[in-house]
Amino acid sequence: MKANVERRGNSRTATTVTRRGFVKMGGALFVSALIPARFTTANAENLYSLDPTQLASWLEIRSDNTIVVRTGRTETGTGMSAYYAQAVAEELNVRPETISLIMGDTDRTPDGGYSAGFLYGMSNVRKVAAYTHQALLGLAAKSLGIPVASLTVADGVVTGGGRSISYGQLVEGQQLELRIPIEGALPKPDPAKWMGVTGLDGLTVTGAPPMKAPSQFKVMGTSYPVPSIPDKVTGKMLWSCDVRLPGMLHARMVRPASPGSRLLSAGEIDKKQFPTAEVVKKGNLVAVVSPDEWEAVNAARAVASATKWTEWEGLPGSENLTKALRERDWGEPSQSRGKKDDVAAAFRKADKTIRSSYEQPYVRHAPIGPYLAVADAHVDGSVTVWTHSAQSQGLRARLAYMLNVPVDKVVVRWLEQSGQYGRTTYGGDGAEADAVILSQLSGKPVRVQWTLQEDLAWSTASPGWVSDIRCALDARGRVTGIQSAFYSPHESDARLLGAILAGMPTTSDKTGMWIATEWPYERIATRLEEAYGMPNLGADSSSGGLRGNIMRTPGQRQQNFALEGLMNEAAAAAKADPVQFRKDHTSEPRLLELLDATAKAAAWEPRPSPRRGARKTGGTAMHGRGMCIMLRANAYWVGIAEVEVTPATGVVKVTKFTIGADPGKVINPRQLDRCMKSGVAMGLSEALKEEVTFDKSKVTSTNWSRYKILTMEELPEIKVVQISRDDKGFGGGSEAANAVVPPAVAAAIFDATGVSPRRIPLTPEYVTRLLKT
Amino acid sequence: MPNEITLSVNGVKEVVSAAPETPLLFVLRNDLKLTGLHMGCGMAQCGACAVLLDGEEVRTCVTPVSYAVGKQVTTIEGLPAVWAEKKGLSAAEAAKTLHPVQQAWIDEQVPQCGYCQSGMMIAAVQLLAKIPNPTVAQIKDAFTNTPPSPHLCRCGTYSAIIDAVRRAAKAMRV
Numbered sequence: 001m002k003a004n005v006e007r008r009g010n011s012r013t014a015t016t017v018t019r020r021g022f023v024k025m026g027g028a029l030f031v032s033a034l035i036p037a038r039f040t041t042a043n044a045e046n047l048y049s050l051d052p053t054q055l056a057s058w059l060e061i062r063s064d065n066t067i068v069v070r071t072g073r074t075e076t077g078t079g080m081s082a083y084y085a086q087a088v089a090e091e092l093n094v095r096p097e098t099i100s101l102i103m104g105d106t107d108r109t110p111d112g113g114y115s116a117g118f119l120y121g122m123s124n125v126r127k128v129a130a131y132t133h134q135a136l137l138g139l140a141a142k143s144l145g146i147p148v149a150s151l152t153v154a155d156g157v158v159t160g161g162g163r164s165i166s167y168g169q170l171v172e173g174q175q176l177e178l179r180i181p182i183e184g185a186l187p188k189p190d191p192a193k194w195m196g197v198t199g200l201d202g203l204t205v206t207g208a209p210p211m212k213a214p215s216q217f218k219v220m221g222t223s224y225p226v227p228s229i230p231d232k233v234t235g236k237m238l239w240s241c242d243v244r245l246p247g248m249l250h251a252r253m254v255r256p257a258s259p260g261s262r263l264l265s266a267g268e269i270d271k272k273q274f275p276t277a278e279v280v281k282k283g284n285l286v287a288v289v290s291p292d293e294w295e296a297v298n299a300a301r302a303v304a305s306a307t308k309w310t311e312w313e314g315l316p317g318s319e320n321l322t323k324a325l326r327e328r329d330w331g332e333p334s335q336s337r338g339k340k341d342d343v344a345a346a347f348r349k350a351d352k353t354i355r356s357s358y359e360q361p362y363v364r365h366a367p368i369g370p371y372l373a374v375a376d377a378h379v380d381g382s383v384t385v386w387t388h389s390a391q392s393q394g395l396r397a398r399l400a401y402m403l404n405v406p407v408d409k410v411v412v413r414w415l416e417q418s419g420q421y422g423r424t425t426y427g428g429d430g431a432e433a434d435a436v437i438l439s440q441l442s443g444k445p446v447r448v449q450w451t452l453q454e455d456l457a458w459s460t461a462s463p464g465w466v467s468d469i470r471c472a473l474d475a476r477g478r479v480t481g482i483q484s485a486f487y488s489p490h491e492s493d494a495r496l497l498g499a500i501l502a503g504m505p506t507t508s509d510k511t512g513m514w515i516a517t518e519w520p521y522e523r524i525a526t527r528l529e530e531a532y533g534m535p536n537l538g539a540d541s542s543s544g545g546l547r548g549n550i551m552r553t554p555g556q557r558q559q560n561f562a563l564e565g566l567m568n569e570a571a572a573a574a575k576a577d578p579v580q581f582r583k584d585h586t587s588e589p590r591l592l593e594l595l596d597a598t599a600k601a602a603a604w605e606p607r608p609s610p611r612r613g614a615r616k617t618g619g620t621a622m623h624g625r626g627m628c629i630m631l632r633a634n635a636y637w638v639g640i641a642e643v644e645v646t647p648a649t650g651v652v653k654v655t656k657f658t659i660g661a662d663p664g665k666v667i668n669p670r671q672l673d674r675c676m677k678s679g680v681a682m683g684l685s686e687a688l689k690e691e692v693t694f695d696k697s698k699v700t701s702t703n704w705s706r707y708k709i710l711t712m713e714e715l716p717e718i719k720v721v722q723i724s725r726d727d728k729g730f731g732g733g734s735e736a737a738n739a740v741v742p743p744a745v746a747a748a749i750f751d752a753t754g755v756s757p758r759r760i761p762l763t764p765e766y767v768t769r770l771l772k773t
Numbered sequence: 774m775p776n777e778i779t780l781s782v783n784g785v786k787e788v789v790s791a792a793p794e795t796p797l798l799f800v801l802r803n804d805l806k807l808t809g810l811h812m813g814c815g816m817a818q819c820g821a822c823a824v825l826l827d828g829e830e831v832r833t834c835v836t837p838v839s840y841a842v843g844k845q846v847t848t849i850e851g852l853p854a855v856w857a858e859k860k861g862l863s864a865a866e867a868a869k870t871l872h873p874v875q876q877a878w879i880d881e882q883v884p885q886c887g888y889c890q891s892g893m894m895i896a897a898v899q900l901l902a903k904i905p906n907p908t909v910a911q912i913k914d915a916f917t918n919t920p921p922s923p924h925l926c927r928c929g930t931y932s933a934i935i936d937a938v939r940r941a942a943k944a945m946r947v
Contacts, residue, residue, distance in 0.1 A: 077886035077928055225882055232887035233878045233894070234871065235809025235850040242808045293803055294795045368813045368821050368927050369888040418811075419886035419928050452814040674882060674933050681929025704818040704925060712924070712931040713917035 046408050047186040052110035052203050055135075055178040058128040059088070065156045065168035067092070067099045069128075072112040072202060073121035074104035075228065076390055077419045078734045079671035080118050082226045086667060087122045090219045091129035091211055092136075093153040094167070101227070104392045104414025112186050112393030113202025114425050119633070119730055120204065128180055130209035135178050139170045181206045187394045187427065189401035189507050195426055195494060196507025197397045214665045214726040221724065223670035228416065240415035243374045243386045245445035250293040251438050252300035254286040255454055256501070258697040260312025260541030267306025274299035280441050283503035284542060287438055289446060313696040314538040314545065321464045322359050325487055330532040333485070334512035338528035346481025346526045350472035354570050358562040358758045359466045362692035365551055366707055369418025370455035375435035376445040382409040383439070385432050388417030394427020394494075399436055401507050402499040421682075422551045426494030428507075429460045429549060433498025456707050457699040458497060460549030461692055463489040463537075467562035477574025479585060481526040482566070486559055488513050490536045493547040500543050511535045516555025517563060520631035521585040531555075546694070552682065556632055557739040561760065564628035564743035568609070569756055577606040578627050578747065590662050590728065591629065591636045598638040598660030598721045599627075609751040616753040616771040619648040626747020630740050633732030635663035639683075639740030642716075643748040650768030654684055654714075654745060660721035663731035669722060672733050677718045679737020685710035687742040689761050780841055782807065783851025793839035797831075798822045800838045801848060809849040809891045813925075820924035823892035824848050830899045832921060849875065849891045852898065874898050877941035885928035896924050897938050901945060912938050 050057035050070070060068045069088050075081040081101055089096040102108050104115075113121055136158070141148045146160035153159070156167045183206050187199035214220070231237035256263070263284045269277050277290040277299035286307060288300035316324035347353060374386040383403065389395045392412040400407040412432075423429050431448040438446040450458075465488035472481040491513060495506040513533035538545025551557075571581035579599045583592055598604075604625070611624060621644040630637040638660040644653045657680050666672055689708040693701040701707040746757040755771055775790045782805060789804045801807045801824070810833060813821030817832040824833055825847040826840075847855060852875055857867030871879075874897045884890045893916070900907060900915040907915065912935050917923045926934070 077884075079885075225879070226884075229882060229884050229887070230879055232884045232890060233849070233875045234853075235807065235848065235891065237809075237887070239808070239811075239888075241811065294792065294799050366927060367886070367888070368819055368925055369811055369886075370813075416886070418888035421927070449812065452816070452818075670882060674885070674930070677932040678885060678929030681931055682927070685929070703816065704814055704922070709925060709927060710929070710931075711917045712926075712934070713913045715913065715931045715935075718932055 047188060049107040049408070050110045052182050053179050055128070055132060055180055057110040058125065058180060059132055061167050061171050063168045063172045065098060065166050067094065068102060069099055069125055070102045070109040071121055071125055072104060072106070072109040072393055073117065074115040074390055074392070074414050075416060076115050078675050079226045079668060080115070080121070081228060082224050082671060083118065083122060083667050084125055085227065086219045086222070086224050087126040088129040090217055091126055092133050092156070094156040096219055096224050098156065106392050106396045106412040111203040112199065114200065115390035116422065116425050116735065117201070119732065120201070122730070124203070124205040126211065127205040127207065127209055130211045131178060131180060134209060136167055136170060140165060143170060187397040188407050189397050191508055194510045195492065196509050197394055197427065200391065200394050200426060202393065220667050221665065223668055226671065238415060240374070240386050240388045240417040241369070241372045241449070243415065243447070245374065245376055248374070248445040248447055249289040249291055249442060250296040251287045251289045251434070251446050251448045252296050253434060253448065253450065253454060254288065254300055254304045254307055255458055256284055256543065257309040258312045259538055259543045259545050260314050260697070261309035262542050264308035264310060267303035269299055269303065274302070278442070279303055280438050282437055282441060283501060285434065285437060285498055285502040287434065287448070289438060289442055311697070312541060314541050315694050315696050316537065317696050318361055318691070318693040321361055322466060325464065325466050328534060330487055330534065333530035334533040335514050335531045336529070337515050339526070340528055342526045343481045343483050343528040346472045347483070350480065351475040352473040352573060353470055354473065354566065354573055355470040356566050356569055356758060357466065357468050358565050359464070360558060360561065360760050361464045362461050362546065363551065363686055363690045364456065364459065364461040364692055364707070365421040365423045366456065366709060367418040367420065370450040370452050371431040371459060372417060372449050373431035373435040374445065374447045375432065375439040377436055377439035381405050382411070383436050384411045384413065385436060386413045386415060387430065387432050388415060388420070389424040389427060389430055389432065390420050391425055391427035395432060398427055398494070398496055398507050399432060402433060402496060402504045403436070404505060422554060423460055423549050425550060426492065428494025428496055430496070433496035437498050437502050437504070452704070453702040456702040460493055460547040462551035462554070463491055463546070463548035465558050467559065469562045469566045471566055471570050473570060473574060477576055479524050479570055482524055483528045484559070484562060485530045485532065486513060486562070487532045488558070489534050489546070490539070490548040491550055491554065493536060493544065493549055495544065495547070497543070514555055515559070517559045518556070518631045520588070520591060520629055520636070522588065523585045546699070553632065553736050553739040556630070556736070560628070560630050560739055561742050565746060565756065565758065568626060568628070568743070568747040568750065572609050572750070575608045577608055579604055580606060582629055590725070591631070594636050594638050594660050594662045594721070594723055595629070597723060598640060598658055601660070601719050601721045602640040602658035604640060609747065610754040611751050614752055614754040615647065616755050617647050619646065621646045621653070622752035624748040624750070624752025626744050626749070626751050628740055628743035628747065630736050632736040634729060635661060635731030635733060635736065637661050637736050637740045639744040641741070641744035641748040643745060643752060645749050645752045645767065647753060647771050650764035650766070650771065652688060652745070652749060652762050652767055654688070654716045656717045656719070657684070657741065657744070658719040658721065659737060659740065660723070661733065661737070662723040662725065663733040664725055664728040665730055666722055666724035666733065667730065669724070672722060673720050675734035676720050676737045679734065680718050680741055681710055681715055683738035683741025684714065684745070686738065687745045687760050687762055688714070689763065691761055778838055778842060780838070780846060781844070782846040783848060784854055789838070791838050794837045796834050797824070797836045797838050797841050797846070798833035801833060801846070807848045807850050811888050811891060813889070817921040819889065820892035820896065820922065821889045823895040825895055825899060828899070828902060830895055830919070849894055852894070872898070873944035874901070874937070874941045877937040877944065881933050881937040881940060883930055883933040883937050885930055889924065889926045893924055893926065893934055897934070897941060900938065901942055905946060906942050907938065909935055
């Protein structure tokens with residue numbers, strides 16, 4: 001990885017990689033003498049540093065039989081770098097250890113796309129590998145004089161007729177024209193589109209090359225380790241925070257007093273105290289830079305205390321959030337699904353109707369490492385940025401829009417860093433715009449390190465929401481119709497904060513909320529779902545207010561809390577066991593099998609909730625258990641929580657959590673296991689603790705004692721159930737693990753106390769208040 | 774004003790020029806290029822920047838470099854040598870041996886984003902020095918209730934950390 005930050009040639013000129021540069025980088029190229037022309041489109045600007053229709057842009061086989069694979073998607077911590085290698089190794093019949101990945105660099109990878117869109121990214125590299133495999137077999141047949149059908153391949157060595165030849169030997173000095181069929185285009189700014197950028201999905205490799213059936217897999221389905229872990233553990237890893245450029249300045253930002261504050265006057269540097277520090281500013285973007293990081297920190301503190309901002313009070317205060325959302329006129333839903341008349345009929349005919357409302361305050365991604373970026377702006381208007389964004393190509397487009405330069409003037413280099421949990425999926429948010437603007441203004445490379453306080457106040461957050469939901473039950477206690485309405489501020493604001501504060505162009509997002517639920521109950525066919533959106537809270541302020549963004553299992557995490565909360569309340573009304581109640585509303589064999597397997601692992605005793613003897617008073621702990629399900633991205637999920645609630649104190653302790661998943665074919669059982677367990681930890685954190693607080697002018701939960709997340713002591717015993725299938729394709733194997741926690745924990749509290757929580761976090765204060773009602 | 778400060782880091786004498794109140798974090802990362810530890814909260818609330826100072830965990834974001842003078846600083850880069858010395862390994866053996874805590878972190882595939890894990894391993898080494906065979910409850914207690922703050926992991930790898938500490942404990946008893 002160390003080579004990733006080598007600076008090529010003259011540092012003050014554009015660093016877009018040319019084909020010649022590519023050949024030099026690649027060493028022994030698979031397509032040796034044929035240097036393809038740059039991929040050109042009808043557009044004036046060239047989005048493509050590498051021609052994505054050429055095999056060599058995706059994959060190289062070197063003479064030593066090692067393989068380099070390039071993907072614009074990145075590792076987000078959930079192990080994709082292992083899975084990509086497994087997918088390629090599977091189709092090429094090589095060991096995954098022989099594969100190295102180049103990820104996320106806009107000038108060294110052919111495609112783009114969401115890093116969270118692993119299944120699409122994997123499909124791309126898997127097809128590329130399959131096309132390559134066919135081509136290699138052709139070469140081997142020619143070389144060995146044996147028909148393709150008589151060849152076998154193992155560990156990158158082709159054998160036939162008693163002779164063998166390695167891939168490396170086959171391609172050495174060979175020319176092979178292999179075109180990779182693709183669809184789509186890389187991201188570019190388009191203010192008319194929903195996200196302000198088109199092409200965020202990246203490119204898709206098309207066609208149907210022969211690929212192995214899952215039942216034949218030898219590498220996929222095994223627990224191949226994540227390649228970067230040894231370097232992370234020994235300190236050898238090059239993270240984006242480790243990038244150091246000659247002449248680089250360290251920057252600390254001086255943020256406005258509130259999202260609506262405008263700069264009146266910036267503080268000045270006391271040169272006797274801080275001889276190397278400088279204030280750099282543009283509009284409301286204020287920073288202090290110095291070659292010495294500690295001097296930058298101290299000088300920024302001094303400047304911040306002397307900087308004057310206008311006052312602003314445009315937020316409702318977090319304690320009034322629900323009220324503010326309730327009082328709003330939401331107008332028409334931004335998305336609606338289902339049939340109003342059918343649902344109305346179901347409710348008219350209902351034996352019983354259950355109505356409920358659920359809510360959650362703002363929560364946020366809150367990584368341990370605050371945002372960080374390094375930028376080197378060049379005199380010709382081009383810029384190179386080192387980032388940990390999960391959407392390098394989208395970030396490139398947004399930065400180009402901000403700078404008003406063609407997209408190919410921006411190079412984004414990706415390195416690992418603290419987790420993102422969705423906040424950079426659209427390529428916005430982050431410190432990159434700060435770094436680019438400061439580098440342009442100072443004429444030097446600049447490294448911007450946000451502080452935790454800044455990150456917890458100024459990064460995007462997952463907005464608070466309210467939801468009204470009701471269901472109709474028939475005389476047998478079966479749900480015959482569901483109607484839901486979900487209300488939330490903007491959840492897709494991917495504008496660059498630096499650009500907003502500096503008054504530079506920002507790609508604008510369209511406000512709106514969407515229905516994220518994938519319907520798991522095909523026996524409940526009659527339903528009406530509506531999602532209502534609104535702008536950010538404080539949207540009309542100079543910086544756009546509380547900027548909302550997606551966060552792990554976006555939309556569905558919230559909407560499932562309401563749906564599964566309602567299903568648990570309906571099961572109780574029907575006096576049905578909650579697991580059996582789910583089974584009564586689906587005939588999907590995958591879900592039925594997973595429900596049984598997870599219930600068995602949890603030693604689930606079939607009975608209705610609440611438990612006998614449930615009580616909502618007393619100083620001793622009550623035990624309870626609850627469950628929920630989810631369907632997301634071709635994966636079924638079941639969560640079962642066991643809790644102890646002490647009514648007198650409102651303290652909830654989760655003692656055990658059993659999580660089951662059927663994501664189709666499991667690619668890597670051990671990594672799935674760790675992702676499921678860590679997802680439970682994140683889900684418990686959200687269920688029990690997390691809340692962004694704010695007063696009328698600013699966020700106040702700006703350190704770890706105010707924005708509380710789960711600690712190790714609060715982790716329960718976690719049991720994992722995995723079902724892998726060879727005939728159902730691949731499903732999302734990690735993301736949803738957090739989302740099946742809050743509804744199950746809430747249901748367990750109901751089981752213990754007979755009172756249904758309808759809000760998270762389940763803090764002692766809320767639970768005490770709840771049990772008193 | 775910068776002073777010349779002599780430190781002992783991972784068994785090596787290092788001379789740096791820094792103001793005495795500079796956090797040890799910046800000296801280790803920027804001057805000595807020991808980048809295994811990370812800047813997290815900057816106020817001793819998360820543990821990402823932890824190192825051992827004479828065998829005791831400190832948070833380098835709030836520890837002045839002058840405080841480390843005359844003490845042994847150990848970062849994750851120095852853990853293999855600590856183990857090699859303890860086991861009396863030859864230079865050749867030492868070069869290919871990791872500290873059992875690091876090896877356990879690999880074997881259990883602990884890191885996800887991995888940003889906090891340097892501090893987690895430091896906490897594990899300190900715990901195992903005091904309690905060679907900790908129970909799950911003792912591990913949870915050590916990572917949560919040892920001042921100045923809990924060691925926080927946002928990816929949620931706590932379960933893997935517990936498994937890795939137990940694996941390391943076993944390896945270190947052999």
